[in-house]
Amino acid sequence: MTARKPQRRREFGTVRRLPSGRWQARYWAPDGSRRTAPETFESKTDAQIWLTLTQADIERKHWIDPDAGAVNFEAYALKWVDERGLSATTDELYRRLLRLHILPTFGPMDLDEITPPGVRTWRAERLQATGATTVAKSYRLLKAIMETATDDELIRRNPCRIKGAGTEKAKERPTATVEQVDALADALGPRWRLMVYFGAYGPMRPEEQAALRRTNVTLDPLAVKIREAAPELTTGRRVEGDTKSDAGVRTIYLPGFLHMEVKRHLDWFAEKGLDGLLFVGEKGAPFRRSSFGRKWRRARAQVGLPDDFRFYDLRHTGHTLATRAGATLRDAMVRAGQSSERAALIYQHSDDQRQREVAGSIDARVRADRGKAMERRVHKKEA
DSSP states (O other), rough: OOOOOOOOOOOOEEEEEOTTOOOEEEEEEETOOOOEOOOOBHHHHHHHHHHHHHHHHHHOOOOTTTTOOSSSSSHHHHHHHHHTTTHHHHHHHHHHHHIIIHHHHHTTGGGGGGGGGHHHHHHHHHHHHEEEEEEEHHHHHHHHHHHHHHHHTTTOOOOOOOOTTOOOOOOOOOOOOOOOHHHHHHHHHHTTTHHHHHHHHHHOOHHHHHHHHGEEEEEEEEEEEOOOOOOOTTTTTTTTTTSSSSOHHHHHHHGGGGGHHHHHHHHHHHHSTTHHHHHHHSSBBBBHHHHHHHHHHHHHHHHHTTOOEEEEEEHHHHHHHHTTTTTOOOHHHHHHTTTTHHHHHHHHHHHHHHHHHHHHHHHHHHHHHHHHHHHHHHHHHOO
C-alpha cells in the first residue's frame, strides 16, 4: 500500500505575473477567504514585500478588511447621530451641519473613500463659502464620526488630520455698560425688562429664563433657582429638559437693587398660579424667539448698540461685573453655570455665602455707576 504523502502546508500568499507584465499578490484572509491585493506591482519583489507587510498586520491584529469601509457615509453619519443620545438642540445642530456642510460633499461616498486630501479640499471650499466658526464646528463633527468609524475598524486611520481645524477663533464679544443695560431694559418695556437684568446680572441663559417659574424665585433672599432649561428649536418648538450641563443647576443670588423689579414682575406679569411661568407674552403664551427678537433688535438700535450685540452678550456683561466686584474665576463659573476648567479649579470653592457676597458687590457697583450717570445728566442739563 502506497504511503500517503503529508499534506502540504497552505502558503499565506502567492504572486503571479499578469499578461500586462505587472505582478499580482493574493493571500488568505483571517476569515478564510482568498483576497487579492487592491493594486498590482511593477516587480515580483514589490508584490512579495506587500504580502510580507500584510501578513505582519494580520499577526499583530492590525489588519482591517479592505471591504469593511464600503459603508455609505451618509447612512453611517445619520445612524451615528441617532445613537448619541444628544440633547434636542445638539441633535438639531449636528443634523443641520451635516445637511448643509458635510453631506453635499461626502454623503455619496463610502467611508474608505474619504481621504486626507479630500478633507483638506472640502475645508478650504467651506471657508470660502461660510464663516470660520461654522467650518470649525463642521470639521469637529466630521472628525468625531470618522473617529468612531476607526474604532469600529471600518477604516484604518481617521482622514481628518488638520491641526487646529476644529478650534473656533471667535472674536472678542462686546459688553454693555450699566447705563446701556438700563436703557435696554427701558426700551424693551415693563413686561420684558427683567429678562435684560437677569441676563446681565444673573447671568442667565435665554433658555434658562424660558423655563423659570414662580417657584424658582425667592424675594428673601433675592435669588433664582435654575433647575431646567427650555431651548427653542428652529422649528419654534420649545424643549423643556435639563440644563446645558450639570453646572447649570444652581442658585443665583441677585443684587439687591433688583428686589423691586422682581417683585413688580411677579405681581404684574408672571403667569398666574403657584407654578406659573415667569416670562409670558401679552396673551399669556410662553415668549418666542421670533417675537422677542424683533423687540430686542428695536431696543438695541434705540440704545445705539452695534448690530452684532446679541441678547446672549449680556452674559459677558455679567461676567465682567462679577470680576470687577471681586469674584474669583470659580465664583464667576458657578454664577454663570459653566463647567469648563473644572480640573484647574477643583480646589477652589464658591458656596452660597460667597455667592451672596458677589451679588452684594454687584449691587454696590451698579448703584455707583447709576449715580455717576445721573450726575453726568444733571451737569449736562446745567451746562
